[in-house]
Amino acid sequence: MTPEPTVPDALRAEDGLPVLDISQLTVNYGRRQVLNRLDLKIDAGAIYGLLGPNGAGKTTLIRTICGRIMPASGSVTIEGQSNHKKSTLRRIGLVPQEIGLYSHLTVRENLQAFGRLSGLSAAQTRDAVKWAEDVTRLSERHGERLDVLSGGWKRRVNIAAAILHRPALLILDEPTVGVDVDARNELHEVIRDLTHSGMAVLIATHDLDQAETICSSVGFLRNGTIGPAGPPQSLIDAEFGGRTVVIIELRQPLNPSQRSTLLKAGFVPSNGEMTWSVFVEVGSTVSSALTAQLDRLGVSAREIRHRKPGLDTLFLQLTRKHSPELTP
Amino acid sequence: MILAMLKVMALSLIRDRGALAMAFLLPPTIFVIFAAIFSGTSGDELRLKLAYGSEVTTETATRFETALRDEPSLRMLPETLSSEAAVRDAVAQGEADVGLVLRGDLALAGDASPVLVIVDPGKLMGGAIVSGQVQRVLSGSLADIGVARMAPSIESLVGGFTPQQSAQLAAAIAQMADEPSAEAESGGLVAFETLQGRSGSGATVTYYAGAVAILFLLFSAMQGAATLIEERNSGIVDRLAVGPAGTDVVVIGKFLFLTLQGTLQVGLIFLVAALAYQVDVVEVLPVWLLITVLSAAASAGLGLAVASACRTKQQAQTVSTFVVLVFSAIGGSMVPRFMMPPWLQDIGWYTPNAWAIEAYHGVLWRNETLADLSASFLPLAGLGLVGVMVAILVSRWRLRL
Known part of the structure; x- marks a missing residue:
């Protein structure tokens, strides 16, 4: 809200x-x-x-x-x-x-x-x-x-x-x-x-x-x-409630198919599409499942981490809502 | 508030050695150079380099060459060239300013123009000067030749000389050849007098003191006024715009500072002129000061108007360089306006340079009074006032952009 x-x-x-x-x-x-x-x-x-x-x-x-x-x-x-x-x-x-x-x-x-x-x-x-x-x-x-x-x-x-x-x-x-x-x-x-x-x-x-x-x-x-x-x-x-952010730092850029899949899954790119983030409920254990999914997609992640959302996350969220180019 | 702006500008100038040198060291230096150059070219120190050639080998030719070589105002190439073509080459190659060829016997009447002066198109004035010197030599050292050339014409006019008259004329010509100075010093058709101005210096030095002064007033004002753009771009104007000072104080403060700086700058130029060239400023100090303040104010106004109209410092530099050089060229700061074609002289009156130079020359050379000079004051004061008003209005308008 x-x-x-x-x-x-x-x-x-x-x-x-x-x-x-x-x-x-x-x-x-x-x-x-x-x-x-x-x-x-x-x-x-x-x-x-x-x-x-x-x-x-x-x-x-x-x-x-x-x-x-x-x-x-x-x-x-x-x-x-x-x-x-x-x-x-x-x-x-x-x-x-x-x-x-x-x-x-x-x-x-x-x-x-x-x-x-x-x-x-x-x-x-x-x-x-x-x-x-x-x-x-x-x-x-x-x-x-x-x-x-x-x-x-x-x-x-x-x-x-x-x-x-x-x-x-x-x-x-x-x-x-x-x-x-x-x-x-x-x-x-x-x-x-x-x-x-x-x-x-x-x-x-x-x-x-x-x-x-x-x-x-x-x-x-x-x-x-x-x-x-x-x-x-x-x-x-108000924007994120009890959710937290999962951030994936990539080793190499995604191919079009990988990119489309992440966007469809609700990931938001930043840092020249070398960093991707997604919101998850606090307490959920997504890291191992996510790692497995990324492996299946052939995405090579340098780091996966959790972070509490801040104003920067909110800013990205608001910007994404108004950025047509970020559609899958 | 205006005093605060004055103090800021003064401290900024004092602590910027480059700007300080530009403002107070360069103008007197340039003046000294100009004065050294132009006091020589317009006075009796001008010595043209002459290539001499002779296609005849008579006694009069030898006397003519000797007389020319004795002439102190000419620097003749040591070699006597043997042909007109050789002289033409010497001038074309820049070995000499002017060429002179003796191509006929001076003593024989009827030979059309036995002396040919060859001049480079870029040095036409040199040709006129050498022609005059030749006439002077002919009427002085070689006066007998002149009389001998005229004798046949006079003889035909009077219906022929008697044998006795011919003998007397020949004797007189011979005596003139033996004692050339006696005739020459007795006075010719034209006498020459150089006017002395009020000042102890030469007119050219006085002229260029004013000419260099207004040139540097414009340069310094343009440079100083460009700080208006720096202050606009650095946010100083934004900061002041919400306070009681506004942009008006910034512009007026700069106007007063540039006027003060210009007055000091011109003071230094004339101090050098007084010490090195005896330009007498002290006796007419109040009028000189008025001219200087008005000239500085006109330059400051113009500089601020240009700076306020330009968006960037680079743009201002381009515009101000164009304005200063064009104004200085047609206003007489580089070459005296009397040497320009009449239409260009008329255009010159639309520049502050012409008015300032006229005013300085008027008071320092022609001994003109305050009333005589009032015609020069109005355009200078008007330009200063209009310039600062334009700068104030444009600066206010820019705040709204």
Whole structure:
């Protein structure tokens, strides 16, 4: 069963408006409808993961929230105020996917510049820079030029530059692209810390593992609207129930007959059709029977393993439902 | 906020050694090279290389060759060629700039053009210069030959000389041959005077100080304005677009920085011009500063308009190179506009180069006042204003894409 495409009430602040409230939003590019009657709410302190394949409309949605694209219909409010107002847009902090900073400047010089450019006075900027350096754990590197920092540190500065004016809504577009696992985990900590002050966070990402780890709620953007949406584990449970995934890693590509047989049996390919997965009930002992069946088919498996389904599995499942080329 | 943008651009420039050298080292260097080249070609330091040939072996021919070899403005090939064909070959092979053949007796009237000047089509001006030098030699060192060639014509006009007049004329011609300088120094039909401008330097140096200044203002402005595209592509503009700064602050900040950078850049060029070539800027500093600020603003506006209209940095580089080179060529930054055909001179007025060069030359050479120069200020100020407005509007529009 697919959950409703809204954030559950439990995630909203009890007595306040959601920080971001998008209602029935429709955006067209010429005759093409990119967003279609989209609803989305994010409350203070929540981290919302916006998921979806390339071209699904994530960038369009972010630009619309930032007031750069006029919707055909619907509304976007931030803390109850329409995003048509300049003052409302100032409640947003945007972390672009690229490192949107000045590479010849030091960490602190960058933060000072963006502090002033976000409308803070010199004194306010001084305090804001100190706070942002502390919360993103940049203090020890504040004197270093950006072009000598590693990708993970640059990403931290990228975030720090967006929070200097203490926005109510922080939008992060692919915040951990190109960073190693340790740096990614540290960035997750930084993002979590930011929500402790009540900041609402919207993360647009392809990294489903990241979304599952850090987001209090996620939404899949497909066909111009969000659905399914909800806390990651709820979505996984709703889609897969008590089932688990059996994953087969192949030694060599399948011939057409083998491929057709696996597809008919409900297997889903990935990794250039060198990995195939299928759902089975938890507790079923399929490995030995499966191995025997694969032997009969002449399929040479390098590895067969079981795994609990995650958001990546859900994403594949949703994608498969909309991929005509994956029919047997 | 604009100050913050200025500081960002200043720090970025200071820490980028390549850009710093391009902005402040290259322009004075190029100016010095231009000044060294063009102060020579337009002054009395120009010395053409001449291939000389003679098909006659008379005493006047020898005197003519000697007089030419004594002429300081000519560098004659050491060898005297024996035929017109040999001289033609020397010019065609590039061994000499101009060829000169003596193919008849200078003293004999009736011989049509005993002196032939052969010139490469690419050096036509050299031919005119050598022709003038030959005339000067004939009316100076060889004035007797000139008189001797004219005597038969005068004799026929007056109905013939008496024997006494013929004897006196022959004696006078002989005396002129013995004392050529006495006649030559007494003054010819045409006198020559070189005007002195307000500045202690040559007009060409003053001209090229302005010409190089506007050329580099355009180059630097285009390069600096291209950071607008970098900021757009790196997400900086996206980030700022949600804040109070917006793209307007980015564009205006860059405009002010590029104007300031351009003013410093031109200041360095004219500092070198003052120190090396005695171009006197100090006395007209306020007007010079106004011209410089307006020229820098015009370049900054144009650069930002181009950068805002281009999608990629590569596209901007292509467009800006085209714009700068074409503007500089027809605006007089490479070759003075008076040397261009009239229609091209007219087109030149549509470039900031022409207005800036005219203004600099006006104040530094022609001693023009602020009122005289106001006609140059309007197009420069207008271009700067229109350019920055276009950049603001296009940048706003791009945010909506």
